[in-house]
Amino acid sequence: MLFVTTTAGYYYEIGNYFRKLQHCFTCDDSDNLCTDDSHASEIDIYYNEIIHILKMSGDLHIPKVPKSAMKHHWSVALVSLNNESCLML
Numbered sequence: 001m002l003f004v005t006t007t008a009g010y011y012y013e014i015g016n017y018f019r020k021l022q023h024c025f026t027c028d029d030s031d032n033l034c035t036d037d038s039h040a041s042e043i044d045i046y047y048n049e050i051i052h053i054l055k056m057s058g059d060l061h062i063p064k065v066p067k068s069a070m071k072h073h074w075s076v077a078l079v080s081l082n083n084e085s086c087l088m089l
């Protein structure tokens with residue numbers, strides 16, 4: 001199977017899968033706070049489905065760039081920023 005790596009293909013793929021996701025909650029139209037624990041589990045499932053679709057579509061449509069390909073873009077200023085960001089963690 002041939003996959004064309006394009007942004008349009010990425011969004012098309014995501015759209016196709018997102019349209020198939022269906023999670024309906026009895027509390028959808030309620031103004032009250034939901035206390036149904038099964039809804040929390042369902043939201044976790046929904047979240048994981050979304051992440052899976054995004055990762056799968058990215059794997060299919062976003063070209064992988066090896067880290068070594070970006071080395072010539074690295075500069076002294078970026079080293080400094082990188083070091084500062086590591087100190088913030």
Ligand SMILES: [Zn+2]
Binds near residue numbers: 025026
């Ligand atoms: Zn609910």
